Amino acid sequence: MANADLKANRPLSPHLQIYKPIVTMVMSILHRITGAALYFGTILMAFWLVSAAAGPDSYQFAMDVFGSFLGRLILFGFTWALVHHMIGGLRHFIWDMGHGFDLPTANWMARATIVGSVSLTVILWIIGYIVA
Amino acid sequence: MSDMRTPLAKVRGLGSAKDGTTHFWRQRVTAVANVFLISFFVILVIALQGADYASFTEALQNPFISILLLLVILVGCLHMKLGMQVIIEDYIHSEGLKLLLLMGNIFFASIIALSSVVAVLKISFGG
Numbered sequence: 001m002a003n004a005d006l007k008a009n010r011p012l013s014p015h016l017q018i019y020k021p022i023v024t025m026v027m028s029i030l031h032r033i034t035g036a037a038l039y040f041g042t043i044l045m046a047f048w049l050v051s052a053a054a055g056p057d058s059y060q061f062a063m064d065v066f067g068s069f070l071g072r073l074i075l076f077g078f079t080w081a082l083v084h085h086m087i088g089g090l091r092h093f094i095w096d097m098g099h100g101f102d103l104p105t106a107n108w109m110a111r112a113t114i115v116g117s118v119s120l121t122v123i124l125w126i127i128g129y130i131v132a
Numbered sequence: 133m134s135d136m137r138t139p140l141a142k143v144r145g146l147g148s149a150k151d152g153t154t155h156f157w158r159q160r161v162t163a164v165a166n167v168f169l170i171s172f173f174v175i176l177v178i179a180l181q182g183a184d185y186a187s188f189t190e191a192l193q194n195p196f197i198s199i200l201l202l203l204v205i206l207v208g209c210l211h212m213k214l215g216m217q218v219i220i221e222d223y224i225h226s227e228g229l230k231l232l233l234l235m236g237n238i239f240f241a242s243i244i245a246l247s248s249v250v251a252v253l254k255i256s257f258g259g
Contacts, residue, residue: 053251
C-alpha cells in the first residue's frame with residue numbers, strides 16, 4: 001500500500017449525478033435544504049422583533065419590507081420551507097418509532113410530504129388573506 | 133476512589149464523537165417541541181400580519197404570547213444549531229474550515245437567539 005494512489009485516479013462510487021432522482025431521495029434532500037434555508041430565515045424573525053423593540057418607526061419600516069411584493073414572496077417561501085420541514089420531521093418520527101421503512105409506505109409518505117406541504121402553505125396564505 | 137465506574141463502562145456507547153446519542157436526542161426533543169411551538173408561531177404571525185405598532189406591542193405584553201414566543205426562539209435556535217452542525221460535519225472535510233464554521237454556527241445561533249429574546253423581553257416589559 002506504500003505506493004497507493006491516494007489523491008487521484010481512484011475509482012469513485014456513483015454519486016448524485018449518476019442516480020435517477022426518486023421521490024424519497026428528493027424529499028430527503030429537500031428536508032436538508034429547507035432546514036438550511038430556515039436557518040438563515042431566522043434573520044427575518046430577528047429583524048422583525050428587533051425592529052419592533054427599537055420603536056414605531058423601525059417597526060413600520062419592517063412592516064413595509066415584509067409587505068412589499070418581494071417581502072411577501074420571501075415569506076411565502078419561508079412558509080413552505082417551514083411546513084415542508086415540519087412534515088418531513090413528522091415522517092422522521094414515524095421512522096424513529098420503527099415504522100414506515102417498506103418501499104410502498106416510504107414512497108407514499110414522501111409524496112404526501114410534498115403534496116401536504118404545498119397544499120398547507122397555500123391554505124395558510126388563503127387564511128392569511130381572509131383574516132387580513 | 134470517588135468514581136467506581138471502570139474506564140470501559142465510561143466510554144461504552146459513546147462512539148467517536150464522545151457524546152453518544154446526546155446530539156440525536158436533543159435534535160429529537162427540540163423537534164417534538166417545535167411541532168407545537170412553530171404551529172403557534174405561524175398562527176401568531178398570521179394574526180399579527182399588518183398589525184400597527186400599538187396592537188403589536190399589546191399582543192407581546194400578554195405573558196402567554198411572550199413566553200411561548202421566547203420558547204419558539206430558544207428551542208428553534210437550538211434545533212437549527214444542531215442541524216447546521218450536521219450539515220457542516222457532512223460536507224466540510226478540511227479540518228480548519230470545519231472548526232471555523234462550527235464556531236460560526238454557534239455564534240450565529242447565539243446572536244439570533246439573544247437579539248430576538250432581548251427584543252421580546254423589552255416589548256413585553258413595556259419598553
